[in-house]
Amino acid sequence: MIEIDVKKGLILEGGAMRGMFTTGVLDVFMENDITFDGTAGISAGATFGCNFKSKQPGRALRYNLKYCKDWRYCSFRSLIRTGDLYGVDFCYHELPDKLDVFDRDTFASNPMEFYMAATDVDTGRPVYHKCTDGGELDLLWMQASASMPAVSHIVHIGDRKLLDGGITDAVPFKFMEYKGYNRNVIVLTQPDGFRKEKSKAAPVFEVMLRKYPKLVVALRRRPKMYNRQMSDIKLREIAGTAFVIRPPEPLGISRTENDPDELQRVYDIGRQIAENRLEELRDFLK
Numbered sequence: 001m002i003e004i005d006v007k008k009g010l011i012l013e014g015g016a017m018r019g020m021f022t023t024g025v026l027d028v029f030m031e032n033d034i035t036f037d038g039t040a041g042i043s044a045g046a047t048f049g050c051n052f053k054s055k056q057p058g059r060a061l062r063y064n065l066k067y068c069k070d071w072r073y074c075s076f077r078s079l080i081r082t083g084d085l086y087g088v089d090f091c092y093h094e095l096p097d098k099l100d101v102f103d104r105d106t107f108a109s110n111p112m113e114f115y116m117a118a119t120d121v122d123t124g125r126p127v128y129h130k131c132t133d134g135g136e137l138d139l140l141w142m143q144a145s146a147s148m149p150a151v152s153h154i155v156h157i158g159d160r161k162l163l164d165g166g167i168t169d170a171v172p173f174k175f176m177e178y179k180g181y182n183r184n185v186i187v188l189t190q191p192d193g194f195r196k197e198k199s200k201a202a203p204v205f206e207v208m209l210r211k212y213p214k215l216v217v218a219l220r221r222r223p224k225m226y227n228r229q230m231s232d233i234k235l236r237e238i239a240g241t242a243f244v245i246r247p248p249e250p251l252g253i254s255r256t257e258n259d260p261d262e263l264q265r266v267y268d269i270g271r272q273i274a275e276n277r278l279e280e281l282r283d284f285l286k
Contacts, residue, residue, distance in 0.1 A: 014043025024270025
């Protein structure tokens with residue numbers, strides 16, 4: 001009988017402040033020594049998920065509660081003054097370097113692979129990055145992965161121009177399967193049965209990004225891409241080849257939520273779901 005090597009993967013959807021649900025899930029994982037061989041995150045799944053590799057439970061909740069009302073973190077004031085809804089200097093420099101220090105040493109020494117994706121605005125396709133040390137390049141990729149179109153500057157890395165990875169690969173489970181991960185846990189931030197519809201702001205995005213026609217095409221195709229991914233994930237869940245954690249109902253939280261009570265509420269939902277399914281998860285990962 002041929003034995004197949006098991007590679008355990010964790011895949012994290014984005015969704016801006018819906019990511020507080022994911023943060024609650026990940027904190028329960030860390031507190032209960034649930035580990036994986038590799039993780040892939042998109043947008044908030046990357047920026048919050050990096051704390052899983054750096055083994056810092058509570059960090060993402062802590063800094064979100066403390067700084068959610070700080071205009072430098074996320075605000076239309078930041079958008080007007082800097083061109084980025086989420087302030088780049090604050091989010092990717094001052095916060096991880098000074099205010100709530102990101103443990104780069106632990107991140108680098110943790111053998112778990114950590115991937116993220118961004119969208120190449122010239123090709124309209126996803127590109128992937130494997131983080132190594134949590135240093136400046138990795139943080140730049142996190143910024144790119146989470147840079148929402150029309151409210152963020154395009155991020156330049158080498159000869160690439162990048163924006164939000166969720167445009168072209170909302171939940172990178174196929175990427176992880178391609179990498180050989182065959183026992184995957186997928187954390188979604190929308191409930192079962194959710195389907196994405198065309199954004200009412202789509203015409204505005206298309207005008208603002210008309211210099212990048214392939215990106216505009218990708219934005220038009222985004223609902224179809226997302227809904228196809230949800231169908232494929234559901235099939236894997238039914239077949240027992242993927243373990244899916246998702247909120248039981250719409251989280252009802254703004255993408256730019258700055259009410260600490262709301263952030264705590266969504267975090268607590270993530271914790272509760274993870275705690276309720278902990279033994280089931282352990283059985284899946286055996």
